[in-house]
Amino acid sequence: MHIDRIDLNLFVVLDAIYTQRSITRASHKLHLTQPAVSHALGRLRDLFGDPLFVREGRTMVPTPLARNLIGPVRSALRGLEITMNEIERFDPATTDKRFTLGVRDVLEATVLPALMKRIQARAPGVELAAVRVDRRDLEAELAAGTLDAAIDVWLPLSEHIRHAKIAAARYVVIARRGHPRIGPELDLETYLAQDHVLASSRRTGPGLEDAELSRLGLQRRIRLRCQHYFAACRVVSQTDCILTMPEHYARVANAELDNQILPLPLAMPPLDTYLYWHSNVENEPANRWLRGELAASMGREGVDSGKSAADGRG
Numbered sequence: 001m002h003i004d005r006i007d008l009n010l011f012v013v014l015d016a017i018y019t020q021r022s023i024t025r026a027s028h029k030l031h032l033t034q035p036a037v038s039h040a041l042g043r044l045r046d047l048f049g050d051p052l053f054v055r056e057g058r059t060m061v062p063t064p065l066a067r068n069l070i071g072p073v074r075s076a077l078r079g080l081e082i083t084m085n086e087i088e089r090f091d092p093a094t095t096d097k098r099f100t101l102g103v104r105d106v107l108e109a110t111v112l113p114a115l116m117k118r119i120q121a122r123a124p125g126v127e128l129a130a131v132r133v134d135r136r137d138l139e140a141e142l143a144a145g146t147l148d149a150a151i152d153v154w155l156p157l158s159e160h161i162r163h164a165k166i167a168a169a170r171y172v173v174i175a176r177r178g179h180p181r182i183g184p185e186l187d188l189e190t191y192l193a194q195d196h197v198l199a200s201s202r203r204t205g206p207g208l209e210d211a212e213l214s215r216l217g218l219q220r221r222i223r224l225r226c227q228h229y230f231a232a233c234r235v236v237s238q239t240d241c242i243l244t245m246p247e248h249y250a251r252v253a254n255a256e257l258d259n260q261i262l263p264l265p266l267a268m269p270p271l272d273t274y275l276y277w278h279s280n281v282e283n284e285p286a287n288r289w290l291r292g293e294l295a296a297s298m299g300r301e302g303v304d305s306g307k308s309a310a311d312g313r314g
Contacts, residue, residue: 006047011073013040014052018070021059090285092123099126099290102133102141102150104201106229107273109252110167111151114297122293142278148287149294150276160279164291166298167273169246171209171264174236174254182242188218188265195223197243199232209244212268229253246271273298 016026017037027037045052048069053060062070090097103111108130119126133141133150139157141147151166173191175182181190198207206214213219223241226232230253232243237257245253250261275294281287 007043010040010044010047011077013037014044014066014069015073015077017041017053017060018062018066021061023060090289092126092289094125095123095286096125096127097286098129099148099286100129100131100146101290101294102138102147102152102276103130104152105132106249107151110248111294111298115294118293118297138276142276143280145278145281148277148281148290151273151294152276154272154274155276157276161276162279162282163274163276164295164300165272166275166295166300167248168270169248169273170270171244171266171268172247172250173262173264174233174243174245174250175260175262176237176240177258177260179240179242179260181240182260182262184260184262186262186265191242191265192218192220194221195239195241196220197224197226197232197235197241198222199226199229199243199245201227207244208271209264209266209268212266233257233259 013026013030016029017023020026020029023037023041024034027034030037041052048065050063050065052063052066052069054063055061112128112130116128119128131147133147135152135155138147138150138152138155139161142150142161157163173186175186175194181194192213198210200207210220210222224232224235226235229243229245229249232245233250233253234257235241236243237259244264247261254261275291277287277291
């Protein structure tokens with residue numbers, strides 16, 4: 001017997017008849033007509049191949065199978081009722097809910113510390129899992145509920161995915177202190193003359209700064225391509241290579257390294273960070289709370305939930 005073929009409302013009828021010992025009284029309790037309750041009982045009998053109740057005078061007496069069923073049925077109905085009430089009344093101070101957040105590793109160090117500080121203070125029972133997700137699967141995971149929300153750069157997703165910008169970071173240049181050709185100021189000519197490190201999760205292809213340079217007819221010399229900014233910062237601290245990266249992560253990654261953080265001598269739009277969630281949890285209290293905590297931890301008072309990712313950058 002497959003649960004997906006069963007109308008769960010039938011079990012509500014089963015419980016009502018068992019409690020009331022009468023189809024008439026059960027129909028009054030459920031605010032249904034007597035024929036509707038009788039029809040539901042007929043479907044239950046067909047489903048289990050058992051009469052479930054037999055009439056003795058004016059009383060509907062449960063069969064042994066009905067007596068065996070009623071405990072699990074009531075437990076399941078009560079569990080569902082409790083869950084629905086918890087969803088409607090979500091209380092962060094008492095919940096033990098687990099949230100799963102899709103976030104790329106480069107953002108973990110900037111997002112998680114402030115977020116967890118807020119969660120520990122306001123929701124001590126909440127558990128948070130920050131996981132990596134393939135961008136090709138992001139929409140499907142949000143729709144399936146395997147992700148409650150995600151944080152990433154701008155992504156062209158469907159109208160079912162809501163988004164809000166929660167951070168914007170300018171690009172900076174990282175160079176070791178004592179670099180023979182770079183002092184406290186950096187011009188574009190000096191920038192282009194250096195050996196560069198490019199941090200990217202992709203095996204090939206230019207960085208965003210390379211695309212901007214190309215638009216101006218310029219090119220830089222990349223001597224090392226690696227996967228993570230933190231590794232790139234360590235390379236910079238021990239060589240004369242320089243690195244271009246977003247400022248918010250640069251402050252974190254270089255906190256214990258004696259590297260300079262200099263303005264990028266190239267006009268580039270800031271790197272925007274977006275929060276994504278599915279439209280089916282737009283008004284779900286627990287998800288709304290999580291989004292609010294994420295926005296607040298990033299210095300935003302709230303998130304605009306009226307736009308989808310398909311609308312364009314917002």
